[in-house]
Amino acid sequence: MPIVLVRHIHGGIYEDWLLDAHFSPAEIKKDDESGYRSVIKVNLSSDVADTEFEIIGTLEAGYYIPNASFQQLKSEINYEQAIGLFRFAARQALAIRKKLLSYALEKVAKGAKQILKADSADLHFLFDDRRGIEGSYVYQVCTGRDCRRFLKSHLPRYQSPDSLGQRAIRDRKPKFVPDPVEGHDELALEKFNEPAFNDGFRATVAFPLFVGDKHGVLYVHFRKTHWFNDDEIGWVENFANNATTAIRHAINYKQIRDSADTLINLHSVVQSLANQPEADDLLRHIAGNTINILGADVVTVYEYSEVKSDFVPQKGDSDYPVKVGRLFFEEVKITYLDDHCGPKELVKWGKDNIYHTSNTREDQVMCNKERKPRKDGNEFFVIREQFKSSLGILLKVGQEIVGAMFVHYRRPYSFPKEDRKGVEIMASAAAIAIKNRRREVISEDFRKIITTPDLNELLKLIVKQAREITNSSVGEIRLLEGPPTAPKLVSRALHPEEKHLSELNSNELTKGITGWVARNKTARLVPDVSKDDDYEQFFSDLDVKSELCVPLLDKGENVLGTLLVDSVDLGKFTERDKRVLQVLADQAVIGLQNAESAEDETLINLGQLSSHWIHATKNSIGGVRTRLGDALGSGNIDSTIVRSMGDKILTAASELIEEMNKLREFIISDKPQSIDPQSIMEQAIKKSIVPDNIIVDNSLFSSNSLPEGALEQSMIGVFRELIQNAVHAMPNGGKLLIGNKVERINGNVWVVMWVHDTGKGISKEDQEKIFDLGFTKKPDGSGFGLWWVKRYLKRLKGNVTVESIEGKGTLFSIYLPSKNLDI
Known part of the structure; x- marks a missing residue:
C-alpha cells in the first residue's frame, strides 16, 4: 500500500487529513494462482478542497506459510x-518526510x-538527463500560493541555454528579470517565461546551487514588478551559500542514514538466512532480499555443483533459474542453455567474486547480442529485458563455488565502492x-567417502x-552394469547387511522406481x-511403506547407478x-x-615393478630350461625316472614362461x-x-571399424585370455566362434566383439x-585374468559381459566405443 502525504495546492502539508478520509472497497478479484486480490479506494471529504495526494513510499505486509498454496x-x-x-502508514508519513532530502529543500525554498x-x-x-527528451530534476519543491499548480504548468526550460536558470548555472551567479543592467523594462519577464507572465508574475530571480558535482536552481517569483537592490542580492547570495551548506549536510546525513539502514537490513538478512537454511524457497529468499537492498530491477540466482562443475537446473524445476523482479516478457521462458551462458562465463572470468558492467547488452560475460541466436527466435534475456547495467556475483564459501547471482538494472549503475562491502x-x-x-559435511564418515580407495568398503560406507x-x-546402492544394449542396475551393497534381497537383486531400467530414476x-x-505403479519389492523380509531414490550422475550426466533408502513408515x-x-x-x-x-594407479605401479621382475625371472627360468634341454638331449641321462622328471620340469618351465609372456602383455603399456x-x-x-579337437571359426570377424584408444x-x-578360458571349458573338444560387428546403441x-x-x-x-579379483575354478588359476580384462575395458x-548355459556353452561379449560414425 502507498505511504502518502496530502498537500494543499500552495505546497503546505495537510496534517489532519485522516479525519476527513473515507474508505470503500472498489474491487475484489479471485485468481487461481495468486488468490484473492482486493482494492480499497480512499476519498477525502468534499469540504477539503485544493488538495492532492503525494506518494513518498510503499508498505508491504502479509503472512508467510512455506509450501502452502492460497487455498491452504x-x-x-x-x-x-x-x-x-x-492509517498507521499515513501517520508515519510526516516523520518519514522529515528524513527525506526534499524536506530540507522545501525549508530552503521557504526561507528564500x-x-x-x-x-x-x-x-x-x-539534474537527470535520462528523464524524457530534455531531462529534468529529480527533486522539485515549491512554496507559496498556487505553487503546486504553477510548478506543474510552468516548468523551467531546463536545456535551453537562454533560460534564466541555465544562464545562472553557466555564469555561477544569480540572474534577474527585470535587470536594469541588461536594459530590461517592467514587462521583460514575458520574453523569458511567457506562461508565468500570463499567470500574473512580473519578476523572477534564479540562484544557482552547487553541491559537489551536483547542481540545482532556486527560483523566487514576484507578482509585482520588483527591482532588486544590492542589499537584497547580498542577502540572497549569502542565503544561497548557507542553503548550499545545508543541502550538503542533508545529503551527507541521508547517506550516513542510508548506510546505517543498509547495515541494519543486511544484519536482518544475514540473520534470516542463517535461521532458514532448510527453506525450500531459499534461493527466492536470497533474490528477494538482494533486490530490496540494492534497488535492482531483476535478480536471478543459480546453484552450482562442484561435482558436475556446472550450473545445472534441477529436473522438473520449471522456474529455473530463480528470478525476482518485474519482467517485460514473462511469457518468454528463460531457457538455461540459450539465455544463461552468463554463469559459466562468470566462473571462467574468475578474477573476483563480483563482476560489474555498465554495458550489459555488449558484455561478453552477460551473453551479448553477437552470440548464436536462440533457437526459438527470441532475443537473449538481457537484451529483450532492456538491462543497461549488471552485477555478476559468485557465491563462494572459501574457494568452493556454491552458486551465482545476477543483479540487473534498466538504468546506468556505477556500483560505487561503498556498495561493494x-x-x-x-x-x-x-x-x-x-x-x-x-549439509555437505555431515560427519567424519561422510568425508571418508571421497578418500576410501577400496571399492567394497566404499559401497558399504555410502549405504x-x-x-x-x-x-x-x-x-x-545399485550400480549400472551389463552391455549397452541391455544395462541393468545390480545391487552392490546393503545396510544393514542382515537384510535380504528378494529375487530382484538386479533390475532393468524399465522396471522399478530405481529404473525410473536411472532413466530420468x-x-x-x-x-x-x-x-505407486512403478514400485517393486526388493526386500523379502521388510514391509516397505515409503521410498526415496536418487541417481548417481557423473560430470557428464552419465548414470553410474542409484542410491535408495526405504522405510517401514508412511x-x-x-x-x-x-x-x-x-x-x-x-x-x-x-x-x-x-x-x-586408485585402482588404475595400483595397476600402473604393478606394471612398473612387475616388468622388471618378469624380465629377470624369465631370463633365469629360460636359462634353466636351456641347460635342462641340453642335458636331456645329450643322451647322458640313463635313468627313466630322472628323464621323466626332467621332462616335467622342462614343460613346467615352458608353461611358466608362457604365463609370464601373457602377464607382460597385460601390464606393459604401449602407446x-x-x-x-x-x-x-x-x-x-x-x-x-588350441588343441586339434577344437574348431576355430573366425569367419565373422572383419576390420570394418576401429576401437577408440585401445x-x-x-x-x-x-x-x-578369453580364448584360453574357452579352450579350458572344452576339454573334450568343441567349436570356438569369434566375430565382431558395429552397432548404434x-x-x-x-x-561389439x-x-x-x-x-x-x-x-x-x-x-x-x-570378474572378481581372485575368483577362479581352475586348479592352477590365479583369478587375475578376467578381472584385469574387465578393468582394462x-x-x-x-x-x-558373460552369458552362459550349463552344458551348452558360454558367450563373452566385448563392447568398445568406435570412431566410425558412418553406419
Whole structure:
C-alpha cells in the first residue's frame, strides 16, 4: 500500500487529513494462482478542497506459510486490518518526510521566499538527463500560493541555454528579470517565461546551487514588478551559500542514514538466512532480499555443483533459474542453455567474486547480442529485458563455488565502492546458507567417502551414511552394469547387511522406481509405495511403506547407478531428505571415481615393478630350461625316472614362461594407436594353445571399424585370455566362434566383439563372481585374468559381459566405443 502525504495546492502539508478520509472497497478479484486480490479506494471529504495526494513510499505486509498454496492459507488480511495498516502508514508519513532530502529543500525554498518577501519560490535539484527528451530534476519543491499548480504548468526550460536558470548555472551567479543592467523594462519577464507572465508574475530571480558535482536552481517569483537592490542580492547570495551548506549536510546525513539502514537490513538478512537454511524457497529468499537492498530491477540466482562443475537446473524445476523482479516478457521462458551462458562465463572470468558492467547488452560475460541466436527466435534475456547495467556475483564459501547471482538494472549503475562491502556481506551470507542447506559435511564418515580407495568398503560406507542421514530402515546402492544394449542396475551393497534381497537383486531400467530414476536422471520421493505403479519389492523380509531414490550422475550426466533408502513408515521422507541424499550421492560419485583412479594407479605401479621382475625371472627360468634341454638331449641321462622328471620340469618351465609372456602383455603399456581388430584377433589365436579337437571359426570377424584408444598388446592379451578360458571349458573338444560387428546403441556407435564356446558352461552363481579379483575354478588359476580384462575395458569406456548355459556353452561379449560414425 502507498505511504502518502496530502498537500494543499500552495505546497503546505495537510496534517489532519485522516479525519476527513473515507474508505470503500472498489474491487475484489479471485485468481487461481495468486488468490484473492482486493482494492480499497480512499476519498477525502468534499469540504477539503485544493488538495492532492503525494506518494513518498510503499508498505508491504502479509503472512508467510512455506509450501502452502492460497487455498491452504488459514490467515488473510481482512478489510478492517488493511484500513488500520493504511492509517498507521499515513501517520508515519510526516516523520518519514522529515528524513527525506526534499524536506530540507522545501525549508530552503521557504526561507528564500520569506527573506525576499516574495509570492512564491521553487527549487530544482539533481539534474537527470535520462528523464524524457530534455531531462529534468529529480527533486522539485515549491512554496507559496498556487505553487503546486504553477510548478506543474510552468516548468523551467531546463536545456535551453537562454533560460534564466541555465544562464545562472553557466555564469555561477544569480540572474534577474527585470535587470536594469541588461536594459530590461517592467514587462521583460514575458520574453523569458511567457506562461508565468500570463499567470500574473512580473519578476523572477534564479540562484544557482552547487553541491559537489551536483547542481540545482532556486527560483523566487514576484507578482509585482520588483527591482532588486544590492542589499537584497547580498542577502540572497549569502542565503544561497548557507542553503548550499545545508543541502550538503542533508545529503551527507541521508547517506550516513542510508548506510546505517543498509547495515541494519543486511544484519536482518544475514540473520534470516542463517535461521532458514532448510527453506525450500531459499534461493527466492536470497533474490528477494538482494533486490530490496540494492534497488535492482531483476535478480536471478543459480546453484552450482562442484561435482558436475556446472550450473545445472534441477529436473522438473520449471522456474529455473530463480528470478525476482518485474519482467517485460514473462511469457518468454528463460531457457538455461540459450539465455544463461552468463554463469559459466562468470566462473571462467574468475578474477573476483563480483563482476560489474555498465554495458550489459555488449558484455561478453552477460551473453551479448553477437552470440548464436536462440533457437526459438527470441532475443537473449538481457537484451529483450532492456538491462543497461549488471552485477555478476559468485557465491563462494572459501574457494568452493556454491552458486551465482545476477543483479540487473534498466538504468546506468556505477556500483560505487561503498556498495561493494554490502554486496560482499550479502553474497557471503547467501553462500553460507546454501552450503548449510546442502549439509555437505555431515560427519567424519561422510568425508571418508571421497578418500576410501577400496571399492567394497566404499559401497558399504555410502549405504551406511544414506541410512543414517535419512533415518531410514534400509539403504541400498545399485550400480549400472551389463552391455549397452541391455544395462541393468545390480545391487552392490546393503545396510544393514542382515537384510535380504528378494529375487530382484538386479533390475532393468524399465522396471522399478530405481529404473525410473536411472532413466530420468532425477530423484524420486514416494510417500506411499502402495500407490505407486512403478514400485517393486526388493526386500523379502521388510514391509516397505515409503521410498526415496536418487541417481548417481557423473560430470557428464552419465548414470553410474542409484542410491535408495526405504522405510517401514508412511510418508517418512521429506524434501530435505531428498536434498541431503542427493548431496551424499554427489560425494559418492567422487568416491567411486577416486576408488577407480586408485585402482588404475595400483595397476600402473604393478606394471612398473612387475616388468622388471618378469624380465629377470624369465631370463633365469629360460636359462634353466636351456641347460635342462641340453642335458636331456645329450643322451647322458640313463635313468627313466630322472628323464621323466626332467621332462616335467622342462614343460613346467615352458608353461611358466608362457604365463609370464601373457602377464607382460597385460601390464606393459604401449602407446594408444589406431588398431586393426582382425589383426589383434589373429595374433591372439596364434599365441594361444588350441588343441586339434577344437574348431576355430573366425569367419565373422572383419576390420570394418576401429576401437577408440585401445592398446595393441593389451587388446591381444584381452582376447588371448578369453580364448584360453574357452579352450579350458572344452576339454573334450568343441567349436570356438569369434566375430565382431558395429552397432548404434542409444545414439552411440560401438564395436561389439565376441568369443563363443560350446563347452561346459558357467553356473549362474559363478557368473556373478567371475570378474572378481581372485575368483577362479581352475586348479592352477590365479583369478587375475578376467578381472584385469574387465578393468582394462572399463578404462576404455567399454565393457565385457558373460552369458552362459550349463552344458551348452558360454558367450563373452566385448563392447568398445568406435570412431566410425558412418553406419
